[in-house]
Amino acid sequence: MRFATISAAAALLSSASAHLNIVLTNDDGFGSANIRALYNELTKQNHSVLIVGPAENQSGTGGTTVWPTSNLTSRGGHDLLIPGAYFAGQEAGGLNNPSINKSVDLVVSGPNEGSNLGPLVFTLSGTLGAAYVAVGRGIPAVAFSAGNSTKRSYKDWNPNDPTDIANVHGKLGADLVSALAYGRDISKGDKVLPTSLGLNVNFPKINSTCRGLPMIQTRLTGSALTDKAHVAFTCTVVFNAAGFPTYGDLAGASGINNCVTGDCDLPGETLISTTTCMTTVTVSVCLFLSAKEEQAAHALTTSQAFSVDYDAPQAYTASTKEHLEYTVLNKLNTAPGSYKKRDWQPRGKGMIFE
Numbered sequence: 001m002r003f004a005t006i007s008a009a010a011a012l013l014s015s016a017s018a019h020l021n022i023v024l025t026n027d028d029g030f031g032s033a034n035i036r037a038l039y040n041e042l043t044k045q046n047h048s049v050l051i052v053g054p055a056e057n058q059s060g061t062g063g064t065t066v067w068p069t070s071n072l073t074s075r076g077g078h079d080l081l082i083p084g085a086y087f088a089g090q091e092a093g094g095l096n097n098p099s100i101n102k103s104v105d106l107v108v109s110g111p112n113e114g115s116n117l118g119p120l121v122f123t124l125s126g127t128l129g130a131a132y133v134a135v136g137r138g139i140p141a142v143a144f145s146a147g148n149s150t151k152r153s154y155k156d157w158n159p160n161d162p163t164d165i166a167n168v169h170g171k172l173g174a175d176l177v178s179a180l181a182y183g184r185d186i187s188k189g190d191k192v193l194p195t196s197l198g199l200n201v202n203f204p205k206i207n208s209t210c211r212g213l214p215m216i217q218t219r220l221t222g223s224a225l226t227d228k229a230h231v232a233f234t235c236t237v238v239f240n241a242a243g244f245p246t247y248g249d250l251a252g253a254s255g256i257n258n259c260v261t262g263d264c265d266l267p268g269e270t271l272i273s274t275t276t277c278m279t280t281v282t283v284s285v286c287l288f289l290s291a292k293e294e295q296a297a298h299a300l301t302t303s304q305a306f307s308v309d310y311d312a313p314q315a316y317t318a319s320t321k322e323h324l325e326y327t328v329l330n331k332l333n334t335a336p337g338s339y340k341k342r343d344w345q346p347r348g349k350g351m352i353f354e
Contacts, residue, residue, distance in 0.1 A: 018184040020047045020105040020177070020192070023134075026112065027058040027126025029077030033157035034111040034146060037166035040159055041174035047181075048102065055081055059113075063129035078153035105186055107134035108177065110144035111169045113151045115202050117270040118224030119256050119308045122200070122284065131198050132284070140193035142180070144173045147205040147273060165206045172203060172212050172279060179327040180320075193320060197312050200282040202273045210277040217321065218280040219311045221259045222268020225249045255308065261285065262311025283320060285312040 022042060026035045030053030042049045055076035068087040075081050112127040122128055131141035146169050157166050176199075177192075184190040193199070200220070203212045228238050228248035238248030257268070262283075269280035 018105075018181040018186045018190070018192070020181050020186065021102045022047050022049045022106045022108055022177070023104050024049050024051050024053075024108045025130045026053050026110050027061060027130065028113045028151070029054055029057050031076070031078040031080045031153050031155075032113065033150070033152045033154045033166040034113060034169055036154035036157065037159065037164070037170035038108065038111060038144070038173050039170075041167075041170040042108070042177060045174050045178045047174075047177070058126045060124055061126040061129060062123050063133045064126075065133075078155070080153070104139055106177065106181075106192055107131060107139050107141040108144070108173070109141065110146070111166075111173060111203065112143075112145035114145065114149040115147045115273060116143065116145040116200065117202055117273055117280075118226075118268075119220045119310055120224065120226045122220060122310050128200060131200075135196060135198040138195055140180075140191050140198070142173075142177065142193075142199040142201060144169070144201045144203070146203045148203075168206050168211060169203055172215075173201070176201065176215070176281070179324055182323075182327040194316060196285060197316060197320065198284050200269070200280075200284050202269055202280045202282075204273055204277050204279060212277070212279045215279040215281050216272060217266055218269035218272055218282045219259065219262045219264070219266040220269060220282055220284065221257050221262075221309050221311065222266075223251070223271035224253075224256050224268060225251055225270065226253045226256045258309065259311070260307045260309040261313055262309065263314040263317070281324075283312040283317040284310045285316070 024035060024039055024042065026032060028034070030051055032053075035051060035053060039049050039051055055072065056074075057077055071087050072081055072083055072085045074083055107130065109130040110127045112125070116122075116125040116128055122132075125143075125145075127145055128143045131143035134141040146165075148165050148169075150165055158164050159167065161167060162171075180192040184192055201215075204210055206212055226249075228250045237245045240246040269282050272278055273280045
């Protein structure tokens with residue numbers, strides 16, 4: 001489904017959106033330029049944001065939780081910390097944020113320094129791990145990942161340069177968050193996403209001609225990659241220069257690309273993100289079982305089927321899709337749920353923001 005330009009509606013979205021208490025995290029370290037740029041944009045759009053990020057890079061840790069056993073022993077990523085300082089606290093001269101001790105309305109993770117595409121990295125990525133752990137606890141979450149893979153400290157970033165790649169990512173991410181928050185009455189228990197659902201958002205490689213729009217609804221499966229090193233019994237293992245096995249992309253694996261759960265008419269996020277200038281928005285599921293499935297699960301104590309397709313069931317994405325359609329279709333003067341879809345040229349099923 002086609003959408004009006006999401007950035008064109010950003011001012012209206014931010015003024016009419018719910019004021020959210022957001023925990024902003026990542027797996028690349030709290031001092032990355034990407035997380036600080038998104039922090040800037042979210043606060044500009046009237047949200048209270050608390051950064052809670054690791055001192056060191058934690059990429060590839062999935063949803064792992066590791067509790068500290070000592071105070072800081074190094075200066076951390078980007079050389080921002082003081083050895084010996086308390087294990088949980090602020091950087092020297094750090095952020096003074098009023099969000100502490102408030103309820104959390106949304107967890108935002110990223111933008112990651114690199115893409116997170118397909119089912120393989122859903123459980124591997126620390127960026128996605130932070131999001132699905134939050135979703136599992138009943139807190140809405142969005143994971144953002146950036147195709148540019150730019151790795152740098154916020155000290156090397158210019159917050160006032162709109163062409164800075166980190167700022168482009170930050171603006172796209174904040175606009176989407178405000179679109180989700182639009183019209184929500186948090187005081188009455190409204191959530192920006194239904195329980196058990198989260199969003200996996202991947203920005204394409206940003207450059208002078210690609211600014212990440214339009215956005216398109218996608219699914220995890222479809223052209224997704226898995227890793228040769230993990231399936232050495234069915235294909236050639238990849239070796240590094242030292243002669244040890246290492247990661248290598250395996251394309252077209254049937255198991256990881258079999259659409260089981262979601263809307264199989266949607267395009268796969270991997271192909272869209274790597275071959276076009278569109279940002280992919282995939283609705284994924286966490287810890288969801290229908291009542292019938294729960295009953296079956298209780299009966300199956302020694303044998304339970306599982307799927308590596310983490311796409312959310314189509315029926316559970318309908319309200320989120322309609323809400324996003326409403327907020328970016330310039331229908332902001334109409335009550336949510338009552339608008340009529342404008343004329344548009346379909347590009348298959350799903351939602352497209354332009």
